[in-house]
Amino acid sequence: MKQKNRLVVFGRTDPNQPINFTFNGKPYQGLLGDTLASALLANGVNVVGRSFKYARPRGIVGHGPEEPNGIIQLGSGSATVPNLKVTQVELYEGLDAKSVNGWPSVNIDVMGLVGAFGRLMPPGFYYKTFMYPKKLWMTYEHFIRKAAGLGKTPTEADPDTYEKLNQHCDVLVVGAGPAGLTAALEAGLTGARVIIADEQSEFGGSLLASTQPIDDQSSTDWIAQTVSAITAMPNVQRLSRSTVFGYYDHNFLTILEKRTDHLGINSPQGARQRLHRVRAKQVVLATGAFERPLVFAHNDIPGVMQASSVSTYVNRYGVAPGEKLVLATTNDNAYQTAIDWYNSGRVVVAVVDTRQATNGPLVSHVKDLGIEVLQGYGVIQAMGSKRVRGALVAPLNENGTKVTGPVEQLKCDLIATSGGWSAAVHLSSHTGAKPIWDDAIVSFRPGISKQQERSVGACNGTFDLAQGLLEGALAGSEAAQLAGFGDGQVKRGMPIVNTLEEQAQQALFLIPHTLPSSRAPSQFVDLQLDVSAAGIELAVTEGFESVEHVKRYTALGFGTDQGKLGNINGMAILANALGQSIAETGTTIFRPSYTPTTFGAIAGRDIGELFDPERYTAMHRWHEQQGAVFEDVGQWKRPWFFPNQQETMHQAVNRECMAVRNSIGILDASTLGKIDIQGPDAAEFITRMYTNSYLTLAPGKCRYGVMLKEDGMIFDDGVCACISDNHYLMFTTTGGAAGVLAWLELWQQTEWPELQVYFTSVTDHWATATITGPNARNVMAKVCDDIDLSADKFGFMDWRDGTVAGLAARVFRISFTGELTYEINVAANYGRYLWERLMAAGAEFDITPYGTEAMHVLRAEKGFIIVGQDTDGSMTPTDMNMDWVIGKKKTFSFVGKRSLERSDCLRDNRKRLVGLKTLVPTAVIPEGAQIVNDPHQPLPMAMQGHVTSSYFSANLDHSIALAVVKGGLNRMGEIVYCPAADGSSIAAEIVNSVFYDPKGERQHV
């Protein structure tokens, strides 16, 4: 397999290490050290994709993250990766890539038809065309997505692993080009912790493709020397293949390190990518610059490339992407490309320079080589379809705004263009610094910094190499000093660089055509999204003025390249159309990510079973061994029900419920939130937080309370026990525990710091086994002989310290079932032992473990609410028929009290908690069902309320439900209906919310 464009004597690729790969199904060979882009160019592959809107054939333009056209899908199956840039994919054996855009193929394309009607697709085309009729949007969307070629997401789980690493450093250097290297070196010499990150496979940045000597040695030798000096310092961490993609507040930056991507898909060992989350004391940005392409007619034909990219392919990769070069430029700097091309042994047809008179050293050098230089000329149009065949050139006026003479054609297959350099101000812009336009360098510069950072080198608008090296060194030592290291002085001597003087460049963002932009062949500004100069001008004609609006209307800079090539030209064309300066027009805001980032890296290892912590009680393994089915309650795993063999959930829950009412059940209640409260003002504080009073609660006693937010709505409920004077234990809901503790701390610390009270979470300390049912006292008596269990000595809502199963225990007579109940708390390390002893003691009474589902049914039979199920943040205690829990005579107010007196809280027809008894005893209403008076009324029906809890009660042999119904307490006995989506409805009678033992006699025993 011949690589027709491979040069023999150039580059950092290894001719002895061929690598086989496939592109769009066709096999090719490249070399170790190639990117996919350089390998494709070596093989003379012209077309790598089709454009977004017009489906025009497109070739490789750049050599880095700015590449707009070479967007590929890598691999297949579960490990496929969409939307990679060919310029950023390192070649590996067996690499298999396909163009994402080009359906059904890049060379034969049904979308070409659309392309032929390109003029029918003006900016805002999608807004204008696909808006109406609305019902066709789904069809349009399908068509647009297919046409847009956004790549394919894998259909299976990602087989790779990713991880996140939290890093801290004194100085973070972003970019390992010349300025970044001197910055890292100087910062490292002070002993500071330094991280230097660069997105390329090796350090060196632009110098990797440079022929410029430094310190009398080749630039690559200088890189090697500098990198080895940095490597020798253990305090400097080097990250290659690592893109700093986001810069956030407080000097927090994110780096995506690609660890094994270059080894191939499914490569062995360790994480594929690592997300570094860096807290840096000081940051040095040395992110370089992007060359600006020239905008002219049909500048999108494959074979039109960036001048610096042509040099990079020649010098770094040993690839000459063509035969005959025409160089189009507005500056001296790009003349180097003509020299590089000449040195590669291929033909330079001409240099076309828009400036009228130029005679800098580089220009003279090119002229000395015998290369024709057309001064005061522009390339106004490229010729060809799938490859450049020629360049139309014409003389221009001094401003570069008009063609002033006859057009002639130069035969060539490669047009390299340079419109100067744009500083890569992206990361600085992430911090909120607004870039500032500088006419002197025809580029934005970083704005005034809002973080502990500075930009150096080309990203600071310092395009001169010697200046960049110095800036880097100064910034490295300064940053280290500000972080507390070194004296701020540069330690190393500055490298000697023989800089050639460059003459002034011309600020030219659109090469004129003989026809006006609106009539000339498309002059592309944003190649990825097919935004043309005419499109931007049309947007202005249609009334758009703000750069942000024009961006969204035309889609300028919206592609995966984020307009790294096109944005500045686009803004300049916009400014010109608006008749204002670029500075006045400004730029759009750059945001993270700088380059696309995988979701895998952002997720890291927080996936699967590690996605959210699973909290287990001390008895968890016992439940597992009994075959419990678990339910998530917050982060806790709670047994939902304990099925015997062959039992359905319904059968298991019925059995568990019956056991509690008829003999005894046992529940793991360890997950309930428990807060220990101590201090002289504990009772006062608790009384301010709950609606009722705790001032008179005596040691040994418990009380149920409801907590409100300031809006008067129920937020949590639970029992509070008085342990001793100044010492209380508060129970919260399982899910609400952390929120309640934070709520208490908030009020104590910000509103009532004068109240002396301390809170401590003891949720994890106690394991809680609840035994409940008529036989609970009999079982208790078997395991406890130091508490008097008689009803008059240890009554309902009392608690006692004692010894249970040989363990120090706190026993509470509180009940969520309405039965005789003991909640036994022991230190959690003995929780399973306690549980097993209770099971053994209860065996003769057929003690039955029950889960949260039976717990829910049992409490619903009693009409006990569950906060978060029967309430939803819009329910007051009165709505829940709990006026009795609101203390009327409290001297101090309580949180939420004032809101209870709002007129809306007092109106008559608020939704009130009621019971629903279905007319058909077996019909269970779906929870959440809406309630109406007449199921046959026309839509939309008048809603009366909704069902909050609904179960079949085995004990009552009847379906029961709790619901909130407008004015429900005045509607007892009325029949209401719960319509279902299928048109049927369930009829139910409004009844009292307490279905079972309404007088509470069973728990007062």
Add this chain to the structure above:
Amino acid sequence: MSESLQPQPRFESPSHYVRGRHSGNVQSVTDAGLVVTEVNNGCYLNLRGDASNAEFNAAVLSVLGISLPLMPGTFMANDTECLYWLGPNEWLLVSAQPGQKREAELRAVLNGHIAVVDVSGGFTQLNLSGPSLNFVLKKSSVYDFEAWWIQPKNDLRCVQTTFAKASALVIGQSQGTVAIIIRRSFTDYIAQWLLDCAADNGCFISP
């Protein structure tokens, strides 16, 4: 006979079900990148009080033989007691003594607005060591533990911070060893996290 008279209730430590587990290609503590060892301390007590009150400090010293650490992120220790700074008025006492005994002794000498809470069942301590330790800490927490080793101070260092998606009190021991004190209910999650975290070079949880 009442069953409560049966002797010796069975103690089950929070890491009971993860002991002996390992990840990567390791079979023992000697070849693991990370070794995790649970320490069963006598008790954990949460202590609250006014640090500016000299009597409070003196009372604590009289019972424990160590003073309250007043510098944020530090702890005080002797052979049997450790007092960790948790906040300006909050400390965690880890003692070799039983919790009830220590609580009673402290309550006997402390006056005014104080709190002593036995939380012995709520926590456990895992010692982490091995060549993967620093890497595991970087993966697990946003805190800058590296700084502890780079700029060693005379103070004994500890910090309450996030650990994976749970929280932990992380305690610097010697170079290359830290202890984490975590809530009991998160033990299985943390163990699973550590096994995964250090899988490349292997993690071994001591039996």
